[in-house]
Amino acid sequence: MKKVPLFSVVLLTGATLFGLLLIQNCKTNTAGFTWQKSGKIQWLTEGKDTVGALTPLTIDGLKSSEKIIPISEGVYRITRTVKNVSGHSLDSLRLTIDFTVPGKAAWLMIPSVSYNGNEWGRGLEPKGFQKDGAWWSFSFSRSAIPGATYSEGSKWAIALWGDLDDQGTPFSCSLMPEPAKTTHRLIWPEEEMPLRYSNRDQYAPGFRGNLTLKEGETFVMSAVLVVTPVLPDHAAVKAFLGKAWEIIPHPVLPRTEPREAWPLATRFVKESLWAEEGVFRGFSIGLWLRDGGWIQRPGWKYEIGWAGQNASISISLLEDYLRNKNQESLDKGLLCLDTWAKYAPQPNGLIRTHFDYIIGIEKSEEVVDACNLGQAAADFLVAYETTKKCGIERGNYKDIALGICDFMLRDQQASGQYGKGWKPDGTCLYREGSVGAFIIPGMMRAYTATGNNAYLASAKRAYNFYFDEFARNGFTSAGALDTWCIDKESSLPVLRAALMLFEATGDSAYLDKAEKTSWYLSSWLWHYSVPVSDSSDFKKYGYDTFGGTAVSTQHHHIDAFGMWLVPEWLKLSKYTGNPIWLEKALATWDNGNLCIADGKTPYHGVIRPAGSQTEAYFQTRWSGEPGYFHDWLVSWMSALRMEVLRNTEDWGMLQ
Structure with missing residues (x-):
């Protein structure tokens, strides 16, 4: 069985990613938003403004395809399907959905986990978005919306969260702000790296689940992307959280009289x-x-x-x-x-x-x-x-x-x-x-x-x-x-x-x-x-x-x-x-x-x-x-x- 390096996903740099010309025909659009494809990158634009890009997943031996379905204005379901075409089993796969936004983020959130990096306070909970140079990743189950990440730039507020499939397949999220771009990432299989926050002010070794695809086997990942204009005092969270409440299935709980x-x-x-x-x-x-x-x-x-x-x-x-x-x-x-x-x-x-x-x-x-x-x-x-x-x-x-x-x-x-x-x-x-x-x-x-x-x-x-x-x-x-x-x-x-x-x-x-x-x-x-x-x-x-x-x-x-x-x-x-x-x-x-x-x-x-x-x-x-x-x-x-x-x-x- 062939091992695939954990970080074999091709990540384009900010300079490369946002220097490309948007020259392909419209793929999917709602109101003023338009998806355009340039090479393998799916770009989301609004007029002449670049909102962000769905970064391709490139792993040797895997064929990847995406489907973007509009739900409402600025709201999309992104489905990525990967198939093992290598001729043999692939082990230790790390599959992602990345939406990358140009520019420096002004405010960031992982609901219930991190509010602008958790810099306020005296506790030892995860601070910032990196630990010793490695990006934090958190299980979907730590967030009130599964695997959600949210950022506000100069013009657009972006939210991305993952869909749980019928099997309840676990996954993780990471929010990666850099000076020239911010990446919202969903990760399969589930991981918590570089450490796992295990109790109040305590940490345990990080972990990564194992994902194996046999020859010819497919794996489907699904996410919801919400884009809305930035509003004063972080009020744009309303659009994201309102859509999350509307879209995510709710169980019927027993009601105590x-x-x-x-x-x-x-x-x-x-x-x-x-x-x-x-x-x-x-x-x-x-x-x-x-x-x-x-x-x-x-x-x-x-x-x-x-x-x-x-x-x-x-x-x-x-x-x-x-x-x-x-x-x-x-x-x-x-x-x-x-x-x-x-x-x-x-x-x-x-x-x-x-x-x-x-x-x-x-x-x-x-x-x-x-x-x-x-x-x-x-x-x-x-x-x-x-x-x-x-x-x-x-x-x-x-x-x-x-x-x-x-x-x-x-x-x-x-x-x-x-x-x-x-x-x-x-x-x-x-x-x-x-x-x-x-x-x-x-x-x-x-x-x-x-x-x-x-x-x-x-x-x-x-x-x-x-x-x-x-x-x-x-x-x-x-x-x-x-x-x-x-x-x-x-x-x-x-x-x-x-x-x-x-x-x-x-x-x-x-x-x-x-x-x-x-x-x-x-x-x-x-x-x-x-x-x-x-x-x-x-x-x-x-x-x-x-x-x-x-x-x-x-x-x-x-x-x-x-x-x-x-x-x-x-x-x-x-x-x-x-x-x-x-x-x-x-x-x-x-x-x-x-x-x-x-x-x-x-x-x-x-x-x-x-x-x-x-x-x-x-x-x-x-x-x-x-x-x-x-x-x-x-x-x-x-x-x-x-x-x-x-x-x-x-x-x-x-x-």
Whole structure:
């Protein structure tokens, strides 16, 4: 069997590639775009402007042919078929589809993997597009759109992604910016080179799959190319992501009825997460599997918001009392809120966001963060109103929320920026990233509760700061508390704030900005089902990646966080009339309700408590083979599920 060198594809240099004359007849055209063939190169032009070129695949012993089919204006399906005509088997083949664009790219993205090279942040995730002179290549399964790459030049925005065939044949992508050109590449078979990003800030040796073609055998590769004019503030991603949602096949996921989801969530938090330790009365952050049984995590375990969600859970239990007259729900919800209200507030208006410090079981430096503080401000105001509905007065809840907001009024910078983290005494430790935007929804609730225009003015200034920063950069950052990187979580408050400001002011500019933020969030939303083996957890227990959201550039796996977007996307669809946001709301809702334990079915040989759900799903080679999940039954999924239902007036929208 003859070996073919791995890099035997002929790559034309920028000078050669873009110095050729376009002299052949039109092959395929839509509107102003025209495909022309010069030699073996397929050129895409618009008028006299060269958009880019489909580079030929030249490997000894292989015959290659291409078919370009227009889907709509600027959107094409490219099919490349190769046939072994060598007279013998060919091994170790590396087949590609390359679309090369002239000029230096101004901004680049591999959705869920790299945002302009991931230069922002302190993490050790892949930076830039090369490692020690070798181009990074990533499995299709790391990206929310299979193997997608995106670039913006001086005039055109280009996106290329791969089609999964009926066998789910894996492949990879690479984005290769150079001074005179940028190449979008799809690669068969699957590879991750020169290293594989295998866990947070960790790497494993790279790998390449093996592709062999017997004499006379053919192999078919397919891709979708989207070309659109560049728009300010990276807004052209809308065209690419809109087409991806339209074109890529979507599975039909099982839908959990709200009336089934609600009692499972309340049962889990009351039966499995309730904790009493010292003066603490509230909810554990989640369960670990130890020695064949479930225990509450022994450290870093009591949090007002974010992963622990004590305030949101408590409000939902108050709501459960109102809906179902469940006295246990009222008692536990009220006791948890009262505990935080008694022990967490500080004289300066801040509250301590992790109770572990209050009861003396956590000894690290204490930081109160914007994620938790923003949620606490909003949640204590909601709790104040909800307790009144229960016939109970808790004026101190409102005081706590306004104390947080008043501190932020004093601490806010002239630019509009809030902080990210403070010492309990009010000393700001850092302000970087988008995470300060979590304060805005709390500030808006304070304005609604009091009519004080100072809160509205502060929220507007902060929103302008964080949205403008997002628009310039093309990403948001630092939302995940355990990382400093580009992520999707920090864009949630930017979206939520835009809708709250629209509702408060009627200014439709906020709707436009909400949609721009939602397109960015869409770059983290899984548009397809990642094929996995029949022996995987995904297949055994019925998980599907469609509708899930990747965590961050530092964490290449999927979670159900997107479920928190459901009320916002339902509103956005209603306000704009754009059905895509309803579709995405339902996709994230369906995904977020997969694999909820019924208290009877064993997972990994152990019965999970009813209503529990694991946090992370590994769709790519992340600490193992694709298609598995672990046994970390964290509280936030149940909390967010109940919060979504609380904030969705018509449950019929989710049925």
